[in-house]
Structure formats: structure tokens, C-alpha cells
Amino acid sequence: MNGPVLTDNVCIVTEKSNIFNTINMEGIKDFDAFYEIKIMPLLGELERERLLTKQWGISGIVALIAGILLIAVIYFTGWPIGWLAFISLLVLLLSIYRYAAHNDRYTVDFKQKVIALIIQYLNPGIVYKPSSFVSSKLYNASGLYRRRYSNITGDDLLKGIYKEVSFQCSELLVENDTDSSEVIHTVFKGLFFSAKLDVAFYGGTYIWKRGEEQLGVSLADEHYRLMPLPKVYHVHTGHAAFDKQYSVYSTDPAEAHALVDADMMEHMLAFRKQIERDVVFSFVAGRCYVAIPVKENLFEPTRKPGDKENIKEHFFAVLLVLSIVNQLQLNKWA
Secondary structure, eight states: OOOOOOOSOOEEEETTTTEEEESOGGGGTTHHHHIIIIIHHHHHHHHHHHHHHHHHHHHHHHHHHHHHHHHHHHHHHOOSOHHHHHHHHHHHHHHHHHHHHHHHHHHHHHIIIIIHHHHHHHSTTOEEETTOOOOHHHHHHHOSOOBOOSEEEEEEEEEEEETTEEEEEEEEEEEEOOSTTOOOEEEEEEEEEEEEOOSOOOSEEEEEETTOOOOOSSHHIIIIIBOOOOOOEEEOOOOHHHHHHEEEEESOHHHHHHHSOHHHHHHHHHHHHHHTSOOEEEEETTEEEEEEEOOSOTTOOOSSTTOHHHHHHHHHHHHHHHHHHHHHTGGGGO
């Protein structure tokens, strides 16, 4: 079975339903066949792992309830059955340990079998590392979210070449808990994409959401609240619809006009409309960066490994990553 032909208009993300929906059936016309031929044979073993995880969870709940009841009996009656309560505690601890171990194994197996298979079907050769993520060095270099942070983590790294464009993408969670309120603030959560462009662009051009420009209002902001950024200049695009959504700043306005030309602005607006997210972009030192805020945890298994709609969401999520190259036509710089 051959992989699908990916078109420019691949998918959108709907906030209401929290799933990926297609707007062009060409990209997923073979999904049903893919599911039946490739995915269904894997489901028996995954279902056994899920049931084993569920059994240990039930065992822990029963042990907890039994322990509480036994402690109550000892307290109100004085019966010498403390050894039974101790056994219940041991069973509870064992159940918690085994539940966590089997749940982790189920998640790892699901990703290594199902997600990896989807990725290889859609674009053979992409390397998938479930426990890795885009480096903090690339995140910092993008300048897309300049707020200083105390923790960055992520998972589900996809790395490879698509349409001659070398890219990497993963989920990222960037948090800050260093302010006086002791409240953890989410700086960014979603998909973070980086691609190497084979062009001689050395400056930094930043396409931020209008009203959320990553610029400090004081020297204190620049030194203490925000990460470093070279001196940038506001770039007037002359595109009214684009300026309603984005503000463009660059270290080199001439370079910015070459990168973010009329066609690119139309591509960015179309992509933003399709995925219905406040996606932001930057071109820094020969790399293109794209950040897509996503509240959902992508590429995670559901309680039923054979949930076809859930598998389809994973299918669409991979398509979304590949569609960045399509929508922005990054291959023209490859």
C-alpha cells in the first residue's frame, strides 16, 4: 500500500472539538485501508497491556478501601487485626507500582508501534523519538516567545527531511515559576517547528501576533524579564489584512521584505485561518521557526487503543507537521 499524496491544504484544528479535521480528503483517502491493514493487527497486544494496567488500578482501589475499613474497625472495636491493615497497605503499594509500570509500558508501546507506523506511512525516513524534544537552544534562537522561563520540557520529536526540507518538530511545554507570586505560568505549550533553509539569510525577522509583540517596554524588561534580542526595526508590510493579525520586526528590513513577501503573507494568513490558532513565525540565521499553541496533549494513547477516531487524530497531527512545509512552501529555499 502506497502512502498518501499530501496536498497544500492538509488539515485544520478545531478548538471546540479538540480534534484534527480534514479539509482536503486527498491527503487521507487511504486512512481506512491503512487502519485496517496496518493498525488493527497491533491492537490485540495493546489491548492486553491496557487491561493489565486497568486490573492493577482496580486492585489498588480495592486495597485502599479495604485498608480504610480495617483501620476504622480497629479504631472503633479495638480488634487486633492490624496485620490485615498492614497487608492491605502492602497490596496498595504494590498495585500503585505495577499500575505505573504497566501504564508507562502501554504508552511507550503505543507510541513505538502506532505513532511510529503512522509517521513512516506518511513520510518514510522521518526519525521519531517519543521521549525527546526540540532543544532549548532552538527555542531561544527563534525569538517567538522571549519571556524568561524556569523549565522547558516536551516529547514526540519528529526529525527528518520532507520535500528536501530538513526539519524537526515536537511538543514543547515552557513554564516560568520564578516570579514572586509562586504561581507557575505557561509561557508556551504546543507544537514547535524548526527548518533549515538553504539560503543566505543571516538576520532575524520575527512575525509576532499583533498586540503580543515580544518587545520590552523598559530596560528592566530587557534585562530581567525577557531573553536577549538584537536591535530590531518595525517593518511596514503594506498588506492591510496581514497587519491586522501580525506585526513584523527585523534586524534587516530589506531581508525581511525578501522573506515575508506578498506570497508568503498570503500563505501565513491561509495557514492561520486553516488551523484556527495564533500561530507565529520567525526567520533567524537561515532557519524558519513556527510555533503553534495547542492545549491538547498530542500523540498520547486513549484508554481504548483501537479507538479509530483517536488514531485518526494522530494521523492528522502528523499531517499538520508536514503541512507547515507545504503551506509556507519552504521547499523553494531548499
